[in-house]
Amino acid sequence: MLTAAVSFALTAAGVAVAGLRAYRRRHLSATRWFAVALLPAGLYLTGLFPVARTIGSELADWATALVLDPRVWTGIALLAVSTVLLVTTRWLGRRAVDAAEPRPAATGRAPARPAVAAAPAQPPAGAGAGGAPKAGKAAKPAKAGKRDDGLGGEFADIEEILRRRGI
Template structure:
């Protein structure tokens, strides 16, 4: 009951200020003040003012319990230990990760990538055995013979591109 009385009094005071503002011919400001003045009585009529009081009281009880109970502080200590353990395991895992990968590579347990560990150029897959002819579509392109050495080096494509660039004067 007291909350409703306070809210009505606040709204009445706000509406009085709005009337004085309107008397000075500042109607836009008076309308804003009137809108704000109606908020407390609206909250009281909807029951939200009592709810806000209950929330404030519950928050105060929680804060008092937080400060005064040792079990709450012990709970925060357990949470802190948990966070520290998670951070430490991440750091140790990152440091061990590189040595573990190196051990797997040395033992052959890791899948081979495109580049062999000691290779200077990337592997382009299995090469053709010496003396084997290239498919007919590629042999007439650059005027080279159809026979190749151990594997395709990829230089044939670059020679074609270089010839086109020279043709255009680039």
């Protein structure tokens, strides 16, 4: 009897809050409040409160037995060993499949890049006739954007597009 009174009191309070929300033109919030307000009455009328009480007492009994009963600890240990064995066999099975499958061969070889960049055709600016820098003048460093990485002009158009877009 007390459960019924509390359930319907909670439902009435929720419906009142939903009414206030609707009065303030917050219809979405009012609908949510009304939906939540119907839960206690619905749980009581379906008889789920005694079920919840039974589930709660069974969980409390299990937790008490967990602390005091060595049989429960043995069951937990068996569950842990089972989990470790399942995970280990899954991991080892994947490793065996990876090792047994041949790796697909590449469709073509990438062109070999030279280990050292080719020497420039002309001596750097400020160099004398023998290729050595003139005394008194320091050699100008090469531009940072113009480097010879062995790719030639293959990516020049792509670099230009990226440069225009500011990337």
